[in-house]
Amino acid sequence: xxxxxxxxxxxxxxxxxxxxxxxxxxxxxxxxxxxxxxxxxxxxxxxxxxxxxxxxxxxxxxxxxxxxxxxxxxxxxxxxxxxxxxxxxxxxxxxxxxxxxxxxxxxxxxxxxxxxxxxxxxxxxxxxxxxxxxxxxxxxxxxxxxxxxxxxxxxxxxxxxxxxxxxxxxxxxxxxxxxxxxxxxxxxxxxxxxxxxxxxxxxxxxxxxxxxxxxxxxxxxxxxxxxxxxxxxxxxxxxxxxxxxxxxxxxxxxxxxxxxxxxxxxxxxxxxxxxxxxxxxxxxxxxxxxxxxxxxxxxxxxxxxxxxxxxxxxxxxxxxxxxxxxxxxxxxxxxxxxxxxxxxxxxxxxxxxxxxxxxxxxxxxxxxxxxxxxxxxxxxxxxxxxxxxxxxxxxxxxxxxxxxxxxxxxxxxxxxxxxxxxxxxxxxxxxxxxxxxxxxxxxxxxxxxxxxxxxxxxx
Amino acid sequence: xxxxxxxxxxxxxxxxxxxxxxxxxxxxxxxxxxxxxxxxxxxxxxxxxxxxxxxxxxxxxxxxxxxxxxxxxxxxxxxxxxxxxxxxxxxxxxxxxxxxxxxxxxxxxxxxxxxxxxxxxxxxxxxxxxxxxxxxxxxxxxxxxxxxxxxxxxxxxxxxxxxxxxxxxxxxxxxxxxxxxxxxxxxxxxxxxxxxxxxxxxxxxxxxxxxxxxxxxxxxxxxxxxxxxxxxxxxxxxxxxxxxxxxxxxxxxxxxxxxxxxxxxxxxxxxxxxxxxxxxxxxxxxxxxxxxxxxxxxxxxxxxxxxxxxxxxxxxxxxxxxxxxxxxxxxxxxxxxxxxxxxxxxxxxxxxxxxxxxxxxxxxxxxxxxxxxxxxxxxxxxxxxxxxxxxxxxxxxxxxxxxxxxxxxxxxxxxxxxxxxxxxxxxxxx
Numbered sequence: 096x097x098x099x100x101x102x103x104x105x106x107x108x109x110x111x112x113x114x115x116x117x118x119x120x121x122x123x124x125x126x127x128x129x130x131x132x133x134x135x136x137x138x139x140x141x142x143x144x145x146x147x148x149x150x151x152x153x154x155x156x157x158x159x160x161x162x163x164x165x166x167x168x169x170x171x172x173x174x175x176x177x178x179x180x181x182x183x184x185x186x187x188x189x190x191x192x193x194x195x196x197x198x199x200x201x202x203x204x205x206x207x208x209x210x211x212x213x214x215x216x217x218x219x220x221x222x223x224x225x226x227x228x229x230x231x232x233x234x235x236x237x238x239x240x241x242x243x244x245x246x247x248x249x250x251x252x253x254x255x256x257x258x259x260x261x262x263x264x265x266x267x268x269x270x271x272x273x274x275x276x277x278x279x280x281x282x283x284x285x286x287x288x289x290x291x292x293x294x295x296x297x298x299x300x301x302x303x304x305x306x307x308x309x310x311x312x313x314x315x316x317x318x319x320x321x322x323x324x325x326x327x328x329x330x331x332x333x334x335x336x337x338x339x340x341x342x343x344x345x346x347x348x349x350x351x352x353x354x355x356x357x358x359x360x361x362x363x364x365x366x367x368x369x370x371x372x373x374x375x376x377x378x379x380x381x382x383x384x385x386x387x388x389x390x391x392x393x394x395x396x397x398x399x400x401x402x403x404x405x406x407x408x409x410x411x412x413x414x415x416x417x418x419x420x421x422x423x424x425x426x427x428x429x430x431x432x433x434x435x436x437x438x439x440x441x442x443x444x445x446x447x448x449x450x451x452x453x454x455x456x457x458x459x460x461x462x463x464x465x466x467x468x469x470x471x472x473x474x475x476x477x478x479x480x481x482x483x484x485x486x487x488x489x490x491x492x493x494x495x496x497x498x499x500x501x502x503x504x505x506x507x508x509x510x511x512x513x514x515x516x517x518x519x520x521x522x523x524x525x526x527x528x529x530x531x532x533x534x535x536x537x538x539x540x541x542x543x544x545x546x547x548x549x550x551x552x553x554x
Numbered sequence: 555x556x557x558x559x560x561x562x563x564x565x566x567x568x569x570x571x572x573x574x575x576x577x578x579x580x581x582x583x584x585x586x587x588x589x590x591x592x593x594x595x596x597x598x599x600x601x602x603x604x605x606x607x608x609x610x611x612x613x614x615x616x617x618x619x620x621x622x623x624x625x626x627x628x629x630x631x632x633x634x635x636x637x638x639x640x641x642x643x644x645x646x647x648x649x650x651x652x653x654x655x656x657x658x659x660x661x662x663x664x665x666x667x668x669x670x671x672x673x674x675x676x677x678x679x680x681x682x683x684x685x686x687x688x689x690x691x692x693x694x695x696x697x698x699x700x701x702x703x704x705x706x707x708x709x710x711x712x713x714x715x716x717x718x719x720x721x722x723x724x725x726x727x728x729x730x731x732x733x734x735x736x737x738x739x740x741x742x743x744x745x746x747x748x749x750x751x752x753x754x755x756x757x758x759x760x761x762x763x764x765x766x767x768x769x770x771x772x773x774x775x776x777x778x779x780x781x782x783x784x785x786x787x788x789x790x791x792x793x794x795x796x797x798x799x800x801x802x803x804x805x806x807x808x809x810x811x812x813x814x815x816x817x818x819x820x821x822x823x824x825x826x827x828x829x830x831x832x833x834x835x836x837x838x839x840x841x842x843x844x845x846x847x848x849x850x851x852x853x854x855x856x857x858x859x860x861x862x863x864x865x866x867x868x869x870x871x872x873x874x875x876x877x878x879x880x881x882x883x884x885x886x887x888x889x890x891x892x893x894x895x896x897x898x899x900x901x902x903x904x905x906x907x908x909x910x911x912x913x914x915x916x917x918x919x920x921x922x923x924x925x926x927x928x929x930x931x932x933x934x935x936x937x938x939x940x941x942x943x944x945x946x947x948x949x950x951x952x953x954x955x956x957x958x959x960x961x962x963x964x965x966x967x968x969x970x971x972x973x974x975x976x977x978x979x980x981x982x983x984x
């Protein structure tokens with residue numbers, strides 16, 4: 096239904112284009128070079144003003160229609176339903192009404208619900224027709240107005256280009272809106288959470304058992320929200336990943352920049368890049384299927400008991416994923432060191448290894464550190480590997496053979512399944528998300544700043 | 555200058571044994587560093603090799619499916635000719651199982667025997683009879699997928715030589731299966747079901763069709779949003795934006811957005827698109843919206859790079875013959891930059907195709923037995939399907955998961971190859 100509306104608007108816009116262009120062509124025939132803009136711009140001007148406002152109107156309408164109808168519906172519930180009902184109960188009624196309206200009836204609905212479902216259906220139809228009428232009226236009005244403005248001296252090109260500018264600026268601002276959306280939504284939900292659980296408990300508490308009962312008959316945790324074990328688990332796994340990735344990545348970069356010839360470099364670099372292109376869910380499955388059993392077996396041979404979802408398996412596989420990050424950023428940093436510094440060192444009689452150790456690495460250090468920070472930010476934000484390979488219970492330990500949990504694992508497990516936005520279990524995921532966002536943002540800003548400052552030094 | 559002569563070092567004997575030893579040590583350090591580098595690279599490549607090999611080893615069996623040729627009798631008593639869909643197909647199937655093993659009439663043994671056939675056998679027979687009503691009253695032969703344990707047995711994943719208590723199929727069951735093999739009823743053709751079936755609780759019937767369609771819809775939405783918006787934003791920032799605090803802020807912001815963990819976008823999608831705007835959970839529309847937010851920075855960055863690579867002579871020539879700034883960009887610069895933009899976009903979409911975490915949060919990990927019909931229907935995507943299967947306890951899902959990963963990697967390789975091809979075919983050096 097809505098698809099046809101879009102199509103109709105598009106057709107109207109095309110009609111506006113062709114009529115605008117043919118009108119302008121008649122101007123050209125009558126007035127010759129006095130006509131300000133080329134006919135195609137008259138057409139484009141008309142098309143933009145007919146199509147764009149109507150499209151924006153429809154999109155906004157669609158975005159807000161459901162939310163508004165929901166509000167109206169809740170407001171129209173008879174007091175017998177709403178009396179003393181909690182927010183989650185109301186949303187249950189709401190989904191029941193929608194199910195009844197869609198014909199998915201499981202149990203005999205109460206008369207109130209049935210009446211509400213009828214209202215819901217009626218309002219949906221009304222809203223849809225109102226949207227169609229308003230959008231088409233806007234398009235038709237625009238068609239009429241634009242036609243009346245077309246004239247030989249009309250500056251259609253400037254007008255059209257102005258509209259383009261608005262579209263482009265809006266697109267650029269959209270990128271900022273995303274960031275604002277992230278910050279506002281995370282902060283808002285996190286504040287809701289901190290109303291229920293005091294911040295000091297969250298940031299300094301040592302006990303994390305968020306699986307509280309949503310229904311009365313569920314077996315559940317006590318509802319402790321001390322996130323310290325979650326943070327330490329994240330740091331443990333990220334450190335293991337970096338311990339694996341930094342030496343391999345750094346030595347590979349040194350070899351590729353200083354020792355390898357062009358042919359080797361051309362083959363090896365893309366292969367390393369493949370490691371960065373493999374989806375993380377694949378690494379997660381690899382950790383579960385191959386790495387974790389192998390580590391368990393190796394531990395068994397040495398007489399160690401290793402948890403099936405040990406931090407070392409998840410961290411090690413994450414390290415593989417990070418190798419190309421470290422190697423390509425170190426590669427850039429080493430390459431940016433001017434040749435004159437190498438030549439100077441060689442002229443003093445230093446060997447290649449001495450040049451690398453004493454001259455190149457210190458000179459490239461800021462770039463390498465920037466790369467490591469970016470990799471660290473990746474490591475703490477990485478989700479699928481740890482969701483599949485790390486544990487669920489938050490234990491406060493520094494032993495890499497134990498199972499630990501991470502911030503991202505907790506976010507995913509808290510938000511899969513029942514999600515209602517009024518209990519601390521769901522909201523705590525947003526608090527964790529906010530911590531994660533702030534931490535990675537700081538790391539990224541720091542890393543980008545270091546890398547940029549360093550680049551300026553040599554350019 | 556007399557001082558310098560007084561502190562001149564005494565000449566060093568380069569041929570002395572100490573000097574030779576020191577040289578040797580220094581060159582050894584050189585060789586060591588080189589060796590470390592080589593070892594690191596070989597480790598990285600070796601790990602990639604292990605990753606792919608282990609996936610191929612576990613996954614290749616899922617591309618074949620054990621099937622058993624079963625002869626069914628469409629008895630008109632069981633299947634009413636006027637309404638074949640309502641027939642008692644359970645009876646039809648169990649009759650034909652009895653026909654397969656004429657010696658068996660103990661009900662318990664018969665039940666064991668009928669477990670050789672997939673649980674979906676009744677459905678397969680029903681669909682066949684409904685689409686071929688002329689077979690009612692006759693016999694017909696269908697290739698029915700074997701159920702998971704027998705599929706694994708036939709492919710050699712379950713070792714027949716193990717002691718009985720350590721494998722999942724008993725000696726009696728193996729004997730039944732071997733009697734079928736002797737009669738030549740067992741075959742292992744290519745598993746088309748992996749591509750044309752939707753998800754199922756039974757590994758032998760589970761396929762990727764729903765996930766592929768869901769991923770396709772999500773990527774379509776992602777492309778429809780991020781491509782135009784990304785190009786418009788990039789053109790503005792590269793060609794029109796004045797250099798001031800605001801545009802600086804937008805730039806920093808885009809660079810940071812590219813490094814925000816993907817799960818945060820999932821939280822945003824859950825809180826804004828689903829909670830505030832009331833869009834349906836699990837819908838490819840929401841998945842595509844979230845993915846488009848993640849792809850947007852990539853597209854902006856590559857578009858700016860390709861706009862930058864167009865030489866100023868093109869712009870100047872166009873300006874020189876009287877084009878407006880917009881005309882220069884729309885008529886000359888953008889068409890020349892399109893190959894680079896497309897290459898970057900395909901790579902961005904390939905990344906979006908492999909993204910899992912945000913899709914989990916917006917519920918695209920539902921169990922669905924039919925492909926989505928549109929962008930508003932509940933759906934899964936390829937990576938979330940992999941996640942669901944990886945979590946399933948049945949043994950058959952291990953190889954299915956690996957096979958699904960191989961399919962996903964196949965799509966990714968195809969998209970990246972397409973991007974490389976486009977770049978090499980259309981890239982112009984100025």
